[in-house]
Amino acid sequence: MxxxxxxxxxxxxxxxxxxxxxxxxxxxxxxxxxxxxxxxxxxxxxxxxxxxxxxxxxxxxxxxxxxxxxxxxxxxxxLPDSRYSFGVCITKDQVRIILTNLNFDIIDESSFYMTEQSDNLKNLISRIKEETDSILNTNDIPIDKLLGIGFSLPGTVDEKNLLLENAPNLKLKNINFKDFQCNFQFPLFIENEANASAYAESFINFNGIISSLVFISITEGIGTGVIIGDNLYKGHNKRAGEFGHMTIIKDGERCNCGKRGCWELYASKKALINEYTKKFNKLDMNLNDFLELTKRDLEAKKILNNYIDYVAEGIKNIILMLDPRNIIIGGELPSNYKTLIETDLKKKIFQENSFYDEEECKISFSNLQGNASVFGAVLLPMGKLFYLTEKVI
Ligand SMILES: [Zn+2]
The missing domain is CATH 1.10.10.10 (Winged helix-like DNA-binding domain superfamily/Winged helix DNA-binding domain)
Structure with a gap:
């Protein structure tokens, strides 16, 4: 007793x-x-x-x-400089590493492109270890002030067992990150990149965000992170929120996941780039330039309109399934993406929608300037300090 x-x-x-x-x-x-x-x-x-x-x-x-x-x-x-945390964001093309204090001020950062050599995960982790050592040395930060290192990964993640289960866009399956813990002198954490982004949005933008939100991360694919009642909803097998792979076109194109017609084949950044590259045959035109072109070129505008239709269809399905208070769109998007799609996207989502209007589900764009995923990674080791309870349901 x-x-x-x-x-x-x-x-x-x-x-x-x-x-x-x-x-x-x-x-x-x-x-x-x-x-x-x-x-x-x-x-x-x-x-x-x-x-x-x-x-x-x-x-x-x-x-x-x-x-x-x-x-x-x-x-x-x-005292924000009392502790520090590393965040690592791994995408198909790039690895970004940041060190922040408890205020999310970026103290230092480093990034490198994925090469064929870094396809080997062991080499990749060794490279990350070198970068983190160098950042700690340069900034004269003692190890005991480090809370840990968080990895934000594009795939399904069992965060408790440090298992990356399936990352189709990285062509990785069943990777045990416990094997990499010995590389670092501080605790290692992992989470799915859209989940990490949702954490960051709900924690950093605390005042503006209600406890129920879906973060839609538009990158090479589409990931979604679901926060319900202030907790990250991951479901029974920790695979909830794979909305990027919900079927949007029956018998549509073949996806990396093995299914056909997945949402991300039509609404991801890669999908939009593929569409305009087919039409304009300009491999060097970046997304920013294409979006600018839509202001004066009818063909370009048509491609964008078609793309927004697909984004809207997926979001409508998500709203019907989860009834979230906020939907936040982020990922690896150029700054003119929001300006050029926001109005049309909201129109397509809410016009002729007998279930919801704009006031009932707030659609917005991340204001963390592409940092949501990496800030979410940084937040993973900080969780023990800030969170009163476990945040995963
Ligand atoms: Zn798929």
Whole structure:
């Protein structure tokens, strides 16, 4: 009985400390009195927990605030440079590595293109290890300040067992990342790239985002991350949200996954590039240039319109299935993508839609400027610090 009580006390202390860290992360600095009011925990409890968090380096005392009678209250400040985290985003073409502090300020970064040699995952991880060592040396960051390294991967992921189950666009299956843990002196985490992006959107854009959202990551393929009731929904086999592979055209084109007519064959970035390259026969025209062309060329506009039809069809299906409050579109998209498709896309989704109107499901574009996936990777090791409960259901 006494043992149970002791465990409960310890759990409460950990929870209180997480709540204080999260509150100060959002507010940067507060008096102990205000922390007590905001979290509804007693002042002596705040004082003892803040003392421990100061000892661990997360907070410091930064002067005194205005008094409302009596002693002036002490201000406590969040120290974002108390810990750091690595995020690695692996796509078919590129690997990007960033180091951030707890404020998601990018301290340093490095990227390289995938070559045939890096197809071998062992070589790839060795290269990533070299880059992280070099970043730590250059920035003089001690290992004990590192929370870990998070990998954002384009495939289905069992995050608990560190297993990348299936990544058709990387042609990888059943890769156990536990085998790579020995390369790093800090904990390793993995997650699907769209799930990681959804984490980042819901955590970093905390104030604007409701607890139910679907992040649609448009890259070489399409990945989706589903947040329900503030948790990442992964389902029984941890494969939920593979909407990129829902059938949009029966007996359509053959997909890397083995099925036919998958949504990503018609609505991904690659799908749009394939379409305009066929028509205009210009292999060197990038997506940005093509999108600009749609402003003055009818043929180009027609291709874009057709593409938006497919994007809209998929989103309509997702809304019907999940009824999310927010849908956020992101991935590897040029800046003019949003400007040139947003109005038409919303029209196609909500016109003649007897189930939903624009107010009921907010469609927006990620404002993390292509960083959602890599910020989500950085957030994986930080989870233990910030999250009160496990975030996967
Ligand atoms: Zn598919």
């Amino acid at each position: 006494n043992k149970l009580k002791a465990i409960d006390q310890e759990t409460i202390k950990v929870l209180n400390q997480k709540k204080i860290i999260q509150l100060l992360y959002r507010n940067k600095q507060m008096t102990k009195q205000d922390i007590s009011k905001a979290l509804q925990i007693s002042i002596p409890t705040v004082i003892s927990n803040v003392k421990e968090l100061i000892e661990q380096g997360f907070l410091d005392e930064a002067g005194v605030g205005e008094s409302s009678g009596g002693r002036k209250p002490t201000i406590v400040r969040f």
